[in-house]
Amino acid sequence: MSTVMAAALRRGRDRYNSRFAYAMAGQKMLDPAVFEVILRETIAPLVEAAHSARPAAVDHVLESLFDVALALLGKGLLGPYGRIPGLGERWRMLLESCPAMLVADPGRFASAVANALCRFEGAGNHHGDAWTSTLMRLAPVFSSLDELFDAGRIVAWRLGILDQREPAFRAIERLPGQIFAKALELDKPSMVTASVLVARLRNDPWLAPADAADQDFDRREKRLCLVRIIGGFRGFGGVFVSPPMVDAVDGAFVATDRETVRELSADRFGHSWRRPVPESLKRSDPQPTGPWKWKAGELKWEGLVGSFPELAERSSAAAIGSTMAVTLPHSHNVYLLAPSISKS
Amino acid sequence: MGLIKRLFGRISESPTNPTPPKTASRGDKKGVVRPKKTLDVADLYEGPLTEGATSVDGSSASGALAEKLRQAYFWIINTAVISPFYDIEYDDGPGQAITIGDQKSAFRLPTGQSYSSFILLPLLNLILRRRCLLVGGPGRGKTASALLMGVLAGYSLKDVKRAIQHGQPQMTIADLLGNPLPSSLMGAASMDEVKISWRKWLGMRVKIIDEYNRIPTRTQSALLTVMADNYAEIYDQIYECPEGAWYLTANDDAGGGTYQVIEALRDRIDIVVKALHFNSRFLKELLIRIESEIRPEEVVPAEIVFSEAEINRAHKEILQVGIPEAVLKRIEFFAGQFEFCEPAAEQFEYKTKDTVKLSGIDFAQIDACETGKDKIKDLGLQTRNGLSVRALMTVLAFAKALAWFRGHEEVGFDDLRQIMPFVLHDKFVQNPDAPFFETAGCGVYRSDKIGWIRRLFDLACSEYDRLGRDGDDVVAAMDAEFRLEGLSEADVRARLAKIERQIGEWAKGRKLYGHMYDDLLKLKYLHQRYTNYLTWLRSSQS
Structure with a gap:
């Protein structure tokens, strides 16, 4: 385990032990050995990433991730016997790719990403990997967590989560043009305003975003x-x-x-x-x-x-x-x- | 392990109040219909994990926040703070009361979901963002309870602990509020240029002042500004504090301590909660905590932590809770009992306890005056002051909060009866020399302020019922009738005569009690409005 992680765990030893003991009291499924592996392989790299972004935020990040990881393990979603294979890996990769957002609001970021990945699985959609990798690719353009979440809604819709269609439209209207164009995978920037684009997409469920963004849309056959x-x-x-x-x-x-x-x-x-x-x-x-x-x-x-x-x-x-x-x-x-x- | 599980069980996943009654229990027979819920499409980021049990957008279904607060309450009561007291009692049917002891105390077994005031009221205070005083002897969990409120508001335990202001005799204004930066102090040409390093706690939404009665008087004045007006001031620099919930602790609620608490500061306290003793039958639970090394405040489940947006939304929901007319009239009647003091002045408007207080005359002299009234029946004699507007507003706010917490859309009579003693605890100054306290079984109310105020309210309600005010309220009827537009001179004269006749009726033989004083002043107000209108009508016709 990295020295940063070890030191942070040492600083909050009583607190973390207490939380695990509390969680153990309520959930028989919790296995200390499994949680140790999660701490070492999933949480430690994230704490390292947080340390690189802002050393002072390490304790806060660890505390938040500790709770989220504990909750995920308790619900049988994380670890080698987790119901969603690869969830921990995808969760870690996305969080690690956005260190600035991780240190800004680790609890919200970590739980929202975990929830989204669970939603893919719950909807019988196996594109969680694609969602993660798309957002990782777009990570450098996000200036806030809200932008990342909005882009996530658009990507989820494009990957077949149908109930994200309306949230995605609202996200397009909120996001800067450069970000929604990337989230919609437009080859070139949209030639029309976001509201026009959304109106066209809303009107025709079969319209491709690239066609909706075309200036000559009305003249197309x-x-x-x-x-x-x-x-x-x-x-x-x-x-x-x-x-x-x-x-x-x-x-x-x-x-x-x-x-x-x-x-x-x-x-x-x-x-x-x-x-x-x-x-x-x-x-x-x-x-x-x-x-x-x-x-x-x-x-x-x-x-x-x-x-x-x-x-x-x-x-x-x-x-x-x-x-x-x-x-x-x-x-x-x-x-x-x-x-x-x-x-x- | 079994015991640990029992003690530190998880938060309740089943509804904490499965069948909340939809109508108020007394004085309000109208049914309450809840608005139909609309379909709520799940957000991508909602799922098995909750970050403060909210969606990323901070939205949650209506009613969910009250349920969340109930879950927080039950988690604290079952897990965090050992407070096996149910002093806020509700009955779903006929309750059972058993008389015990030489004093013939009534030991009640409520049949409805009842609550511990020590946990519930600080929680309501968190949502209402008011000022709560926790009083009780050392080691009763006052500070621990306040700490939990900070954690429930989303702060880390470390931040909450660091933000606690510990009252002590050497505490200066700088200790409390902050310091001017030495570099800017040296270089400043004017006060505007002095930069202040404000204390972090000022910016928090939960503010904890431990042992506030140990703070020196001058520093108390600075604290008063922050509590009352929500800003701090040093060297002409202003720091605007966010809306927040205050928790103050004191070992002695009578204002004792190292320093006397200034009255204005005491007046800003909205609700007083007593930390009750430790029940020795729960010693085993303490032992388990020691052995398992679990500190409840460190393991608050994320599901019951409230974000700022949730607190704001819950606050708005509370404001939407209605107060039925019948309940409001009982508050009016109760509040009207206390300000009137017949011997205080010659002119009617000044016949108040405020007049006596401002004059500096000893209340004993006033008590000695013979007014011909029944001194036991006159509730006004039991206090040395009346109720301020602030006190009444706080009663209304907390009654709404309690009804909301119980899942009701309107305040019921019981909500009012239960909340009133805690809100008025520091507002009423008791007159221990009142003959009421000499009557059999009432001496205990000299020390039991909660019980006394509840008794006061019950007595006021009995009188209200005896007078049949629900059906026969002459002043309310005249008030409802009051309208000037289009009235003819004959109509106005008839109404004036009606008012005069009513006052004459009252003057015939009935003694003058507090509620009648307010009624008379209201009639005088109506009389004056009609008189002015009549003058205008005549001048416009001539």
């Missing part, structure tokens, strides 16, 4: 595309046991087979299935598909025409705004169609 195929047979890790039917209920797609009813949310970066509220299903009537029109294998929407012969024998179709969901009698999938900007 659109065509109807098959934007996503989702669902699948449960036996192969999908959602449905038999080919589903789809409907639009209270502004949301609801797909059902003979066993399952699921509400679908989707955009360019991800999708999610949720159990709908039963009351909303009871009062629902089949929704007309509005301006969407089928003619043989051709689909028409607001002057755009697309040819989808493979969907001609559809078993159900429903439309919400610019997105149409279609199911087939012999497929466990739901097919999503929407207008999309043609590649220039």
